Amino acid sequence: MEIVVCVKPVPDAETRLRATSDGTRLDPEGVKFVLAGYDESAVEQALLLKESIAGSRVHVVAFGPAPRTEEVLRATIALGADQATWVDSGADAGAEPVRAARAIAGAIASAPHDLVLCGKQANDDESGLVPAALGELLRVPEFSCVVDLRWDSATSRFRFQRPIETGVESWSAPAPLVVGLQQAWNDPRTAKLPAILKSRKAAIGKVAAASASSESRVVAERFELPPPRTGAKLIEYKTPEDAAQQLVRILREEAKVFP
Amino acid sequence: MTPNALVVGELHDGHLAASTLEVIGVARALAGGAVAGLVLGAGAKAAASEFGRFGVPEAYALDDPHLDAAPAGARAAPVAATAREVGASLLLTASTTAGRDLLGRLAVAWDAAVATGVTEATAFEGGVRVRRPVFGGRATETIRLEGSRVAIATRPHAFAAVAESPVPCVVHEVPAPVLSEAYTAPQRTGVAVTARGAGPSLTDASIVVSGGRGVRAPENFRLVEELAASLGAAVGASRAVTDAGWRPTSFQVGQTGRAVSPQLYIAVGISGAIQHIVGMVSSRVIVAINSDASAPIFRVADYGIVGDLFQIVPALTAEVRRVRGA
Numbered sequence: 001m002e003i004v005v006c007v008k009p010v011p012d013a014e015t016r017l018r019a020t021s022d023g024t025r026l027d028p029e030g031v032k033f034v035l036a037g038y039d040e041s042a043v044e045q046a047l048l049l050k051e052s053i054a055g056s057r058v059h060v061v062a063f064g065p066a067p068r069t070e071e072v073l074r075a076t077i078a079l080g081a082d083q084a085t086w087v088d089s090g091a092d093a094g095a096e097p098v099r100a101a102r103a104i105a106g107a108i109a110s111a112p113h114d115l116v117l118c119g120k121q122a123n124d125d126e127s128g129l130v131p132a133a134l135g136e137l138l139r140v141p142e143f144s145c146v147v148d149l150r151w152d153s154a155t156s157r158f159r160f161q162r163p164i165e166t167g168v169e170s171w172s173a174p175a176p177l178v179v180g181l182q183q184a185w186n187d188p189r190t191a192k193l194p195a196i197l198k199s200r201k202a203a204i205g206k207v208a209a210a211s212a213s214s215e216s217r218v219v220a221e222r223f224e225l226p227p228p229r230t231g232a233k234l235i236e237y238k239t240p241e242d243a244a245q246q247l248v249r250i251l252r253e254e255a256k257v258f259p
Numbered sequence: 260m261t262p263n264a265l266v267v268g269e270l271h272d273g274h275l276a277a278s279t280l281e282v283i284g285v286a287r288a289l290a291g292g293a294v295a296g297l298v299l300g301a302g303a304k305a306a307a308s309e310f311g312r313f314g315v316p317e318a319y320a321l322d323d324p325h326l327d328a329a330p331a332g333a334r335a336a337p338v339a340a341t342a343r344e345v346g347a348s349l350l351l352t353a354s355t356t357a358g359r360d361l362l363g364r365l366a367v368a369w370d371a372a373v374a375t376g377v378t379e380a381t382a383f384e385g386g387v388r389v390r391r392p393v394f395g396g397r398a399t400e401t402i403r404l405e406g407s408r409v410a411i412a413t414r415p416h417a418f419a420a421v422a423e424s425p426v427p428c429v430v431h432e433v434p435a436p437v438l439s440e441a442y443t444a445p446q447r448t449g450v451a452v453t454a455r456g457a458g459p460s461l462t463d464a465s466i467v468v469s470g471g472r473g474v475r476a477p478e479n480f481r482l483v484e485e486l487a488a489s490l491g492a493a494v495g496a497s498r499a500v501t502d503a504g505w506r507p508t509s510f511q512v513g514q515t516g517r518a519v520s521p522q523l524y525i526a527v528g529i530s531g532a533i534q535h536i537v538g539m540v541s542s543r544v545i546v547a548i549n550s551d552a553s554a555p556i557f558r559v560a561d562y563g564i565v566g567d568l569f570q571i572v573p574a575l576t577a578e579v580r581r582v583r584g585a
């Protein structure tokens with residue numbers, strides 16, 4: 001099975017976010033970029049499927065600028081990916097999701113893909129648009145919020161579940177398929193040191209992003225950080241009843257969250 | 260930009276969903292021209308006329324039960340065709356799982372500038388300016404969606420539901436799409452309605468009360484449930500609770516569970532691991548109850564009670580019942 005995994009370099013969860021001096025976007029200066037959280041799960045799921053289906057290959061694709069995109073791809077090679085393709089976004093930070101989807105589709109449309117695995121959403125923009133846009137561009141059905149993704153070799157179909165707002169759906173579908181993964185079977189593995197060292201020399205295919213042909217545009221205007229959360233206002237109390245009364249009063253009168 | 264707007268509604272028990280009423284309000288505020296509604300799936304025709312109750316004089320219905328069990332992509336072509344028919348320059352839907360899938364498809368199928376998770380929107384000459392939380396609520400971005408086709412998905416609870424203002428509503432039927440084999444081959448083999456208490460569902464609720472490992476045993480979880488019931492809230496849980504099997508995974512809030520953004524989130528006996536925080540930090544008001552004053556949850560909470568949940572939570576339930584006269 002040919003498995004393509006789309007991964008996006010995003011700021012590490014511990015990073016302190018800052019806006020650029022013109023205030024329009026995130027300032028990437030000094031930010032450590034890592035695999036997005038759901039993408040880590042997507043890579044893990046791809047490796048698990050590869051291990052369970054003979055003759056499978058994992059091809060990881062990322063759209064973004066140097067050097068972070070290449071670094072993130074190397075990290076997936078250290079984890080066990082067979083091939084990596086960097087779709088260069090040039091000066092554009094590569095963050096706009098639909099542009100990313102168009103660039104990725106351009107790079108993988110002619111490469112074999114029985115399964116295109118994405119994270120359900122990227123930790124930075126949290127748009128959840130790329131899997132569906134990729135499905136439309138590749139003319140393949142796409143499913144978001146997928147868990148428990150299995151390949152049933154007897155019927156040659158994928159089987160999976162989707163916990164959505166109304167309940168949990170079960171599905172079966174043949175390849176090819178685009179998936180926005182919510183959770184892998186396991187928590188993501190970590191790479192071993194020899195593999196990390198070896199990945200530094202691995203070849204990474206580089207392709208230019210196809211130029212966008214759409215007349216619609218998305219323009220970043222402002223990136224704002226809320227005033228830092230100063231931490232909770234702690235209620236001082238004598239008895240549990242006293243604490244309860246104070247909290248209920250605050251919630252009704254100060255925070256106005258219930259009548 | 261032609262000023263018409265199309266609202267793609269969702270159905271809930273055969274009626275327009277609460278989130279759709281919020282979308283209608285946004286559409287009426289943004290559209291310079293007419294607003295039309297569209298619903299798809301089983302029961303769409305009956306539900307479409309409900310748009311009239313909320314001041315929308317024209318609605319489209321694609322009443323085809325097959326769509327409910329088809330991949331999301333099957334909806335893209337009929338939605339784009341309806342948008343063209345009403346001359347819409349703006350399309351709106353709720354930022355639910357289905358809404359986000361639809362927008363990703365329409366970005367391509369309708370060649371639109373799109374944004375999901377929108378919490379504020381204003382029209383300007385040439386497009387729509389939106390604000391949306393990013394980085395799990397740690398930042399907010401303002402972006403301009405430019406062009407003659409813009410589609411936005413509004414975050415549930417971020418906007419008030421539109422008030423009733425009944426007008427007569429004409430319902431047009433939309434022909435069922437002819438699906439290629441790629442879209443008929445996937446089969447929905449089962450639907451298990453989410454196991455939940457008597458209260459509202461986790462993602463719809465305006466108040467969520469979640470319990471963590473601090474409750475110590477599955478039978479103690481009833482303390483969390485009673486507090487939730489007194490508030491008319493939904494019940495959530497940390498992964499420690501769902502992994503232990505104390506409650507089903509459908510209760511899990513966080514990175515690998517559900518993301519919620521209610522008006523009020525109460526975390527009981529939850530430490531506040533980053534994977535939990537990302538699923539609830541965009542709640543409007545956060546309250547934490549934890550015996551450990553150094554628990555990270557107090558850093559994201561607005562109000563905190565440092566104390567033993569086994570004493571605090573029953574007292575809180577009693578107090579809520581008292582003030583509500585129940």
Ligand SMILES: Cc1cc2nc3c(=O)[nH]c(=O)nc-3n(C[C@H](O)[C@H](O)[C@H](O)COP(=O)(O)OP(=O)(O)OC[C@H]3O[C@@H](n4cnc5c(N)ncnc54)[C@H](O)[C@@H]3O)c2cc1C
Nearest residue numbers: 471472473497498499513514515516528529530535550568
């Ligand atoms: C890939 C990955 C994905 C994950 N996804 C999620 C996710 O989606 N959601 C999620 O929640 N977690 C997730 N986790 C797990 C997360 O890292 C934490 O392990 C988990 O959230 C901890 O749950 P907890 O806060 O209930 O338990 P703990 O961290 O054990 O905290 C229990 C808290 O209860 C308090 N307490 C104990 N007794 C009392 C008492 N009597 N009164 C009051 N307070 C008391 C303690 O002080 C403590 O702070 C994920 C982890 C990984 C690696």
Ligand SMILES: Nc1ncnc2c1ncn2[C@@H]1O[C@H](COP(=O)(O)O)[C@@H](O)[C@H]1O
Nearest residue numbers: 006007063118119121122127128129130
């Ligand atoms: N620039 C990118 N390069 C590669 N994959 C991406 C990129 N942007 C988004 N994706 C994939 O699409 C998923 C959803 O992203 P988003 O739609 O931006 O929330 C991510 O988890 C990735 O799997």
